[in-house]
Amino acid sequence: MMPKKIGFDEGRIVPLTLSGQVVERLRNWILLGELAPGEVLVERVLSEKLGVSRTPMREALRLLGSEGLIDMVPNRRPRVADPTLSEILELLEVHSLLEARGTRLAAQNISQNQLGELERLIDEMENSGAIRGQFEFFELDMNFHRKIVEASCNATLIEVHSQLNARLYRTRFLSTQTISNRPLMHSQHLKILESLQMKDGNSAQSHLEEHLLQLGKNITAIFKNDTQKKEE
Amino acid sequence: MMPKKIGFDEGRIVPLTLSGQVVERLRNWILLGELAPGEVLVERVLSEKLGVSRTPMREALRLLGSEGLIDMVPNRRPRVADPTLSEILELLEVHSLLEARGTRLAAQNISQNQLGELERLIDEMENSGAIRGQFEFFELDMNFHRKIVEASCNATLIEVHSQLNARLYRTRFLSTQTISNRPLMHSQHLKILESLQMKDGNSAQSHLEEHLLQLGKNITAIFKNDTQKKEE
DNA sequence: TACCAAAATTTTGAATTTAAATTGGGGATA
DNA sequence: TATCCCCAATTTAAATTCAAAATTTTGGTA
Numbered sequence A, B: 001m002m003p004k005k006i007g008f009d010e011g012r013i014v015p016l017t018l019s020g021q022v023v024e025r026l027r028n029w030i031l032l033g034e035l036a037p038g039e040v041l042v043e044r045v046l047s048e049k050l051g052v053s054r055t056p057m058r059e060a061l062r063l064l065g066s067e068g069l070i071d072m073v074p075n076r077r078p079r080v081a082d083p084t085l086s087e088i089l090e091l092l093e094v095h096s097l098l099e100a101r102g103t104r105l106a107a108q109n110i111s112q113n114q115l116g117e118l119e120r121l122i123d124e125m126e127n128s129g130a131i132r133g134q135f136e137f138f139e140l141d142m143n144f145h146r147k148i149v150e151a152s153c154n155a156t157l158i159e160v161h162s163q164l165n166a167r168l169y170r171t172r173f174l175s176t177q178t179i180s181n182r183p184l185m186h187s188q189h190l191k192i193l194e195s196l197q198m199k200d201g202n203s204a205q206s207h208l209e210e211h212l213l214q215l216g217k218n219i220t221a222i223f224k225n226d227t228q229k230k231e232e
Numbered sequence C: 001t002a003c004c005a006a007a008a009t010t011t012t013g014a015a016t017t018t019a020a021a022t023t024g025g026g027g028a029t030a
Numbered sequence D: 001t002a003t004c005c006c007c008a009a010t011t012t013a014a015a016t017t018c019a020a021a022a023t024t025t026t027g028g029t030a
Helices: A017-032 A043-050 A054-067 A085-110 A113-129 A133-148 A157-178 A182-199 A200-231 B018-031 B043-050 B055-068 B087-107 B112-129 B134-150 B155-178 B181-198 B201-231
Strands: none
Touching: A017 A043, A017 A054, A017 A157, A017 B087, A043 A054, A043 B043, A054 A157, A054 B055, A085 A133, A085 A157, A085 A182, A085 A200, A085 B087, A085 B155, A113 A133, A133 A157, A133 A182, A157 A200, A157 B087, A157 B155, A182 A200, B018 B043, B018 B055, B018 B155, B043 B055, B055 B155, B087 B134, B087 B155, B087 B181, B087 B201, B112 B134, B134 B155, B134 B181, B155 B201, B181 B201
């Protein structure tokens, strides 16, 4: 009855469940803004749009609720999360704390291979400047930070950092979209990479903290600008 | 408060959904060890035991899975999480990081009322020593740490700390059960409280870090002792 | 016209049913 | 005797159905 051909049946390693696939679709839609912050989500409408029944859709919505991407209140329609500035700054504080520690741990554990990947990402970011779009640059930047944390070899740290990152995704995207102080970012990235190459955890951590402090300022500026526009 | 959240009635009493109640029951059972680590959970059996249908039970199991208290693999029976020592130490590292920051923030934000509660908890811990059971002491200790983090006024920090705490709950329980170096704990608690009273965030943080370092040692000892017994 | 109350509709919560996957055992075969 | 394959029993995944709660609309009234 259902043409459930969304995934491949060769998921021998991890058989991705239907609700799991729905989670990924919805998460992408939210991260990319195709489901806007504050938007109400109706179970039946969404499940029909994706061609699944309400059961896996409900499970997907609940999972995204536990991740903080969706606000779930019993007996009410779910809404895409729409955090206030202060909530975002709270998120960013914890996120930065984890990323800083992850960076310090990475200095101990990172492999030559991983260092090479980071170098490549920095190069691509510099080259993407004129040629490609802002979104490409943004994704490269996100990958850069993600790979550093992954080099920490602490699964819990990686997991929680990733979740908080998802909740900050849209805001960070807006940040790189509008304020493109790329030379500064580039030099900061290089400093972090150099510290990692020298296995100097403290140095890497402090350079990263400086980098993220900058991000906080950008986000605050963006947010205030954004709410101003809304009120007009 | 931001005016963008119109339509959300914030002070509303949220009706606890059935699956929500199941989550609380199951979480308690896991934390208290009534559902032992590694135990397999059968949906139908559990839902019959609680007198609910399988739908809310499934949602509850998935939520606890996302919290890391249950290992969920598609098409397989869920199992109560049974982390290895290295996984526990990874959890503890992140948990300690958050609690340390929470303590520093608490020094800025804590109220006289909250300080009084902390003092009361320390007193109760000291008095409970001879009279009451180990479990009472353990819960007082957990409350002490929880209340400090809650005084940080960072909702994200509080939330993530609480989740990691749940995953460490059983281990921490075992830690206080077997190794009861209460005089040392008492003096460390007092130092933390004094630092908070003086609004000295750095001091509070370092005292707490020392306290948690001790916890790490205890847990390692316990765990190795425990696995030895299993092999006999 | 603005506002309040009650019916009608919509939407979610939970139970039941159906489908698909896994697990474990028995038997055929090398 | 050991190994592999197939089938039945068990268990979860997903769809459907039913009930309860919330939201919207409608109609009346000041």
